[in-house]
Amino acid sequence: MSRKRHAVADFARYLRTETVGGMVLLGATAVALVLANSPLNDAYTAVRDFHIGPSSLGLRLSVGDWAKDGLLAIFFFVAGLELKRELVIGELNNLKAATLPVVAAIGGMVVPAVIALGVGWGEPGIERAWAIPVATDIAFALGVLAITASGLPSSLRVFLLSLAVVDDLGAILLIAVLFTAKFNLLAALAAVALMALYAYLQRKRVTTPWLYVPIAVGTWIAVHAAGIHATIAGVALALLTRVRKDHYEQHAPALRLEHRLQPWSAGVAVPVFALFAAGVPVSGDVLGTLFEDKIALGIILGLVVGKLVGIVGASALAVLFRAAVWPSGAGPRDIVAVAMLGGVGFTVSLLISDLALDGQAAEQAKAAVLLASMAASLLAAALLVRRSRVHQRADEDA
Structure with missing residues (x-):
């Protein structure tokens, strides 16, 4: 029994290694693409679209939706815990350091949206499709960074995490603004009340999971019922979690939760999500007309070019006007390499594609997101490896 516990502990420790988590994530993505573009596509689609859950709570969701809205909330909770720690006691404790990723994120949203709108102007559906390239996929971006940038300062990971969040x-x-058909005010108020209860229990130093687990599940259900993307519940609860330890504690609650949930996030939540989200059929017809479709072309340019220009440009302006500072140990060239990862839209971009467009237009938009995300990943990987070697040589010479 002891040997089994040791094996489980070793496996969990293995999953906490970001490089391993990134490889598992990319592996799940590859499997999804193979399944979606093979004779097994019908079986894959049937599993992804199979509905399960209590209808009485409005939770009769497809397996794919459970992975996207449910499992991914765990990842957002873990990412939110890390962000909260960095804001309170870490790299982002300084106002100017915290300002940079926020300004960079705004630039990385505005420029891709403008490009997509400009390129696709006049096309049916562009009035909502312009929003497709605004998002950066946290899980995929961090996965690529973990695999390719072992020699870079840790401050760059914090910058990317904060920007992506x-x-x-x-x-x-x-x-919520463009695609929510109805907003349930009572459910939203219930979510706020549960979050307030969570914060109160944190303040009173209550530690039992018998209270926190039902509150977390209830908050997720309430946020989902309100018509808001349910993963926001994970971020909200994480930001309400205490990150400073008391004198009698070995670790603060945020660090304990992060340690316990990270293996589940990296080993289950994110790979399963990727398995069902990345299965985009890429047929010859879709690829053949991809660059003739103005909306698809706007998405590609928005993600690959717009994200880079927006993030780097906004960051440079913020530093130039002394509203922010570069991450510690890093400079503009490092930001360029990390900014390229902003073009990995994937998760939310695929979701917006489904919401904004229908039929063949939606398929082309998703193919454009996939192609742009792959291009951004490869370009970023090349830049990150190069910058990582530069930092490693500098450390050796020092």
Whole structure:
């Protein structure tokens, strides 16, 4: 029994290694693409679209939706815990350091939207499709960074995490404004009340999971019922979690939760999400007309070019006007390499594609997101490896 516990502990420790988590994520993505573009596509689609859950609570969702809205909330909770720690006691504790990723995220949303709108102007559906390239996929971007940038300062990871969280929150806000057919005020008030209870229990130093787990589940259900993207519940609860430890504690609640949930996030939540989200059929017909479709072309340019220009441009202006500072140990060239990862739209971009467009137009938009995300990943990987080697050589010479 002891040997089994040791094996489980070792496996969990293995999953906490970001490089391993990134490889598992990319592996799940590859499997999804193979399944969606093979004779197994019908079986894959049937599993993804199979509905399960209690209808009485409005939770009769497809397996794909459970992965996207449910499992991904765990990842957002873990990412939110790390962000909260960095804001309170870490790299972002300084106002100017915290300002940079926020400004960069805004630039990384505005420029891609303008490009997509400009390129696709006059096309049917562009009035909502312009929002497709505004999002950065946190999980995929961090996965690529973990695999390719071992020699870079840790401050760059914090910068990317913060930027991606702000970016995704902005994209979720756009979804709420553009695509929410109805807003349930009572459910939203219930979610706020549960969050307030969570914060109160944190303040009173209550630690039992018998209270926190039902509150977390109830908050998720309430946010979902309100018509808001349910993963925001994970971020909200994480930001309400205490990150400073008391004198009698070995670790603060945020660090304990992060340690316990990270293996589940990296080993289950994110790979399963990727398995069902990345299965985009890429037929010859879709690829053949991709660059003739103005909306698809706007999406590609928005993600690959717009994200880079927006993030780097906004960051440079913020530093130039002394509203922000570069991440510690990093400079403009490092930001260019990390900014390229902003073009990995994927999760939320695919979601907005489904919401904004129908039929063949939606398929082309999703193919454009996939192609742009792959291009951005490869370009970013090349830049990150190069910058990582530069930093490693500098460390060796020092």
